[in-house]
Amino acid sequence: MSEDLLVAQNIDVSFAQRSGLFGVVPASKVLQGVTVRVGRGETVGIVGESGSGKTTLGRALLRLIDVTAGRISFEGRDITRLSETEMRPLRRRMQLIFQDPMASLNPRHTIRRIVTEPMLFHRVAINQTDAERSARAIFERFNLPLACLARYPHELSGGQRQRVCIARVALLAPDFVLADEIVSGLDVSTQAQVLNLLKALSRDLGLSMAFISHDLSVVRAICDRVYVLQAGRIVEDGLCEDVFAAPKSDYTRALLDAIPLPRIDAGWLDRSSVAQVSA
Amino acid sequence: MTAPILAISRLSVVSTRDRALILRDVSLSVGRGETHGVVGESGAGKSTIGKAVLGMLPRTVRVTGGEIRFQGQDLLTTPQASLRRLISEKIALIPQDPMTALNPSRRIEGQLTDGLRLTRGLDARAARAVALRLLNEVYIREPERVLRSFPHELSGGMRQRVLIAAAFALEPALIIADEPTTALDVTVQKQILRLIRNMQSAHGTAVIFISHDLGVVAQICDFVTLLFGGRVIESGAAAQVVESPGHPYTRALLEACPRYDRPDAGLRPIPQEVIAQLRAEGQAP
Numbered sequence: 098m099s100e101d102l103l104v105a106q107n108i109d110v111s112f113a114q115r116s117g118l119f120g121v122v123p124a125s126k127v128l129q130g131v132t133v134r135v136g137r138g139e140t141v142g143i144v145g146e147s148g149s150g151k152t153t154l155g156r157a158l159l160r161l162i163d164v165t166a167g168r169i170s171f172e173g174r175d176i177t178r179l180s181e182t183e184m185r186p187l188r189r190r191m192q193l194i195f196q197d198p199m200a201s202l203n204p205r206h207t208i209r210r211i212v213t214e215p216m217l218f219h220r221v222a223i224n225q226t227d228a229e230r231s232a233r234a235i236f237e238r239f240n241l242p243l244a245c246l247a248r249y250p251h252e253l254s255g256g257q258r259q260r261v262c263i264a265r266v267a268l269l270a271p272d273f274v275l276a277d278e279i280v281s282g283l284d285v286s287t288q289a290q291v292l293n294l295l296k297a298l299s300r301d302l303g304l305s306m307a308f309i310s311h312d313l314s315v316v317r318a319i320c321d322r323v324y325v326l327q328a329g330r331i332v333e334d335g336l337c338e339d340v341f342a343a344p345k346s347d348y349t350r351a352l353l354d355a356i357p358l359p360r361i362d363a364g365w366l367d368r369s370s371v372a373q374v375s376a
Numbered sequence: 377m378t379a380p381i382l383a384i385s386r387l388s389v390v391s392t393r394d395r396a397l398i399l400r401d402v403s404l405s406v407g408r409g410e411t412h413g414v415v416g417e418s419g420a421g422k423s424t425i426g427k428a429v430l431g432m433l434p435r436t437v438r439v440t441g442g443e444i445r446f447q448g449q450d451l452l453t454t455p456q457a458s459l460r461r462l463i464s465e466k467i468a469l470i471p472q473d474p475m476t477a478l479n480p481s482r483r484i485e486g487q488l489t490d491g492l493r494l495t496r497g498l499d500a501r502a503a504r505a506v507a508l509r510l511l512n513e514v515y516i517r518e519p520e521r522v523l524r525s526f527p528h529e530l531s532g533g534m535r536q537r538v539l540i541a542a543a544f545a546l547e548p549a550l551i552i553a554d555e556p557t558t559a560l561d562v563t564v565q566k567q568i569l570r571l572i573r574n575m576q577s578a579h580g581t582a583v584i585f586i587s588h589d590l591g592v593v594a595q596i597c598d599f600v601t602l603l604f605g606g607r608v609i610e611s612g613a614a615a616q617v618v619e620s621p622g623h624p625y626t627r628a629l630l631e632a633c634p635r636y637d638r639p640d641a642g643l644r645p646i647p648q649e650v651i652a653q654l655r656a657e658g659q660a661p
Binding site: 146147255284285286288289290296311312313315316317318319337338341351352353355356357359360361362365366 | 592641
């Protein structure tokens with residue numbers, strides 16, 4: 098087993114009771130006793146239905162939200178209570194890619210500015226020329242036309258935009274990347290390109306990745322291990338080859354049984370899974 | 377063979393802005409109780425077919441040829457006034473996004489009974505009775521409560537059930553389902569697919585099922601038409617298209633689908649030579 102890079106140990110996350118416009122909104126526990134470890138160079142999948150707490154877990158791992166109990170450590174160092182200033186040196190090393198590239202790219206900035214500015218901010222490049230050189234190299238590697246650099250986000254296709262988001266992150270040479278539903282909006286052919294790219298990055302740069310997805314098939318294609326979340330708790334985890342071939346939890350079984358595969362399976366629609374999944 | 381409910385033949389649609397072809401010579405048909413899947417990646421023209429049938433094409437496109445025969449009548453030559461009446465009575469839509477399809481400021485009851493009152497001429501009480509029966513049919517447990525609810529008070533799966541109930545309300549001969557489960561979790565998706573299939577067999581409705589998901593199409597459709605760049609690449613019985621595809625693009629698309637039962641699936645993009653072949657075919661007259 099690889100050395101641990103990022104570990105969440107027994108974490109709870111609650112959204113506190115607050116008074117809203119229409120009265121008191123009660124406190125809700127979003128994550129309960131969740132333990133996740135991401136090893137160096139490892140790609141870990143986090144799956145579950147909407148509302149299961151996948152995104153909250155990702156945000157807690159990056160310390161974008163605070164945990165109410167438990168501990169988060171990065172390279173063995175406890176980062177659970179670090180202040181924003183203390184976190185700053187780690188920010189370059191822990192990056193995030195979002196689901197909707199259109200929403201995460203500033204529409205008023207050129208792609209050039211979008212990819213080079215973070216390099217300058219984090220001092221990964223010494224000047225604009227240097228940043229530009231790196232950007233061009235990665236664009237070639239990602240099969241992105243260099244002409245894209247001068248364009249604005251809306252002028253690119255969905256697949257190109259998502260590759261720009263990945264390029265922006267890869268240019269910072271992070272140790273850990275959280276990818277939150279990053280291929281959900283893409284066509285399957287574009288999705289395959291993006292997944293290949295991520296696979297190559299994790300192999301070549303030794304990148305660790307947490308890959309959040311509602312799509313178990315995509316997780317199977319790209320992850321080494323997987324955690325299955327249900328209503329804020331982890332119900333199963335293990336190597337993908339084990340979990341997908343022989344799931345131990347009824348919930349995982351139910352999720353897998355609900356996936357329509359591109360093959361003829363006459364009884365599939367009428368088959369109910371072992372576990373009753375809440376509607 | 378009985379006459380199809382819907383027969384589209386050689387339909388061509390062009391963009392009025394840049395003269396680009398959006399659909400080119402597309403033919404497909406669907407009979408009573410059948411489901412015909414229309415699949416393709418974004419920009420293939422799937423939704424345009426649905427819009428053309430529903431008479432909802434945007435002003436920026438124009439039909440340049442072909443026929444859309446619904447129960448024998450060509451919708452493209454039917455005068456506007458009778459067309460609207462015909463479509464609202466006989467053809468229904470199940471849209472992708474249940475949140476935007478429902479009016480957020482009206483209760484479900486009004487939205488579900490509009491058609492029954494306006495088209496069928498039922499009074500409020502009779503319409504309400506039909507609405508309750510429909511909600512029962514789509515397995516909504518507390519139909520009275522749902523009728524009183526606003527859309528935001530229902531979950532995504534519940535909203536989609538309401539829209540299915542609404543689609544079947546006027547006993548249409550044809551339903552256009554445009555990516556009806558894309559926004560849902562897989563477990564809910566399976567329930568909704570089963571529901572559409574059950575409702576359809578109970579009512580004998582013909583369904584055009586538009587989807588980007590070959591897995592969904594394989595499980596629910598009798599026939600499949602695969603589009604690329606507005607052209608039909610392959611069509612036939614679902615079993616044939618999915619299990620023994622004839623066109624390299626169909627094969628490549630199936631290979632590009634990730635599947636949890638195959639670790640190596642989902643990592644092969646469409647090969648360049650397949651794209652080149654598609655382009656060459658697209659150029660041919």
